[in-house]
Amino acid sequence: MEAPLAQVTDDLIKGRELATQLQGLLRDSPEAGGLIVDQILHAFSRAIHAARAAAAASTSERSSDVRSEVTDGASGGAKRKSASAAGGGNRRACRRRTQQSSVVTKSMESLDDGQAWRKYGQKEIHNSKHSRAYFRCTHKYDQQCAAQRQVQRCDDDEGMFRVTYIGVHACRDPAAAVAPHLLHHLSGAAQGLHAGCHLISFAPGSVATATHGTTTSTAMGSGLQGIKPESGDQEEVLSSRTPGSSALHSAAAAATAPTWPDQGDVTSTRQYGGTVSFGEYLDDYASLGDLVSYVLDH
DNA sequence: GAGATTTGACCCAG
DNA sequence: CTGGGTCAAATCTC
Secondary structure (H helix, E strand, O other): HHHHHHHHHHHHHHHHHHHHHHHHHHHHHHHHHHHHHHHHHHHHHHHHHHHHHHHHHHHOOOOOOOEEEEOOOOOOOOOOOOHHHHHHOOOOOOOOOOOOOOOEEEEEEEOOOOOOOEEEEEEOOOOOOEEEEEEEEOOOOOOOOOOOOEEEEEEOOOOOOEEEEEEEOOOOHHHHHHHHHHHHHHHHHOOOOOOOOOOOOOOOOOOOOOOOOOOOHHHHHHHHHHHHOOOOOOOOOOOOOOOHHHHHHHHHHHHHOOOHHHHHHHOOOOOOOOOOOOHHHHHHHHHHHHHHHHHHHH
């Protein structure tokens, strides 16, 4: 496990350096940036690979709590058992806890992560002052998107929310997929968009509205393709957001529900435009920097 | 009327 | 048995 970790560290450091270079390069010569991008993707892809190896090797490793903690589903907050429970009959459509492919817990001030969520439950939590709200991706059914998130207000810091992202977005709605696509791009693209990449949907917690006109369909495209194509593959890059429906609709809800932000955020407004400029892309690499720093520090 | 939210009940895992 | 995750009917909003 040391070798993989060393590998991770090396690659992440390298990635960070390259990203820095790229940032400078892009100001002057966008073409040269392409090469650096390849190297970055390669470095990150190797790092991710190594990280998985390390994670598989070591079961216990969790810092008390930094800004965000990343777990590898297998050990993450999931309680699971043999799940032979199905034998119990067909009660209510086999109510089993979702198997978590990836789990990320973040502390955020804003619940708006630019993705479309639908609330499906809320629970009082033992030993917690605040209840926990459960969200699933709006496209859970129409696009078999398994992404979920849980939101709970921090007990100690009322202004903060503890947001747990479970699973990754498989949907291809730009509104819901942009954030994850950043990471998908990082590793998915780098790894040839191969399956199984349990990438964490790193919703940029603090992203300001990122809408631009600059069309980099390359970046966008690879990102979207990185998202596992489920059913109905290559239709147009859909816009399941029919005007006036869900997103906008809930945006209004968000505005009019001052109580517990959750209610308003049930399906959060989308903040990303249909296209993202490369510069903005870089900004999100910066949030990846958090992860990099975190890994490097441990 | 469609889609989202609320909320009590159900079910599973520890 | 209990706590927590999910379901689904009722309700709400646009």
